[in-house]
Amino acid sequence: MRGLAFSTPIFRQLVEFQSYTYTYILGCEKTRQAVIIDPVDKTADRDIQLLKDFDLNLVYGLNTHVHADHITGTHLLRKAFPSMKSVLSRASGGKADRLVDDGEDVQFGEQKLEVRATPGHTNGCVTYVWHELRRAFTGDSLLVRACGRTDFQEGNAAALIFIGHNYNGILQTSVLEEKNLNPRLTKTEEKFLETMENLHLAHPKQLDEAVPANMKDGEVENSS
């Protein structure tokens, strides 16, 4: 069977409920090539099943940055889709099959994502822009009504430009909304820097295992 017939590009937003990470599957309906953005190891089986249900061939597994709150699922997805290449920014200093720089395109069938450097949460944060559908995947650079923390992983509030998580169940946002409603981004630069200095957030629970593993494309000893 040739899978379900889609008449428009395929798009799914998925959640991993331990770290509240949002994962995205994007597919070209004509060639059935697909990418996944910010997959999590714990939900790799779900993602593989969904890709297979849709008869999609995963060509890239992209990470927006070296995550501190979960281990990427790219190494597990590659087992099901052996030609899949993991993608990470060169500026992150981490390992991946393809290292990308600002301005590069990542092609999947007739669709593509533009890589834009959006440092601040980490040095190597990038946003992937899908121009065709006017969607931007910001990782933790910009969150709904918030932005990524800047108190570890070379975080630098002064470098933060823009938004992957939301802890209140709001699934998406727009540049217009955040420009007007984001309590951090509507401040003066001075007040913004002061706010970021004083967030006093607890460290992510998986920080100590996630960062070293994600620097090595998710490969950890004892990982399945």
Ligand SMILES: N[C@@H](CCC(=O)N[C@@H](CSS)C(=O)NCC(=O)O)C(=O)O
């Ligand atoms: N409780 C979570 C971690 C929460 C956290 O630190 N989130 C990060 C993004 S993951 S690096 C963040 O930047 N938060 C900003 C904010 O304002 O909440 C866990 O233990 O995993």
Ligand SMILES: [Fe+2]
């Ligand atoms: Fe992060």
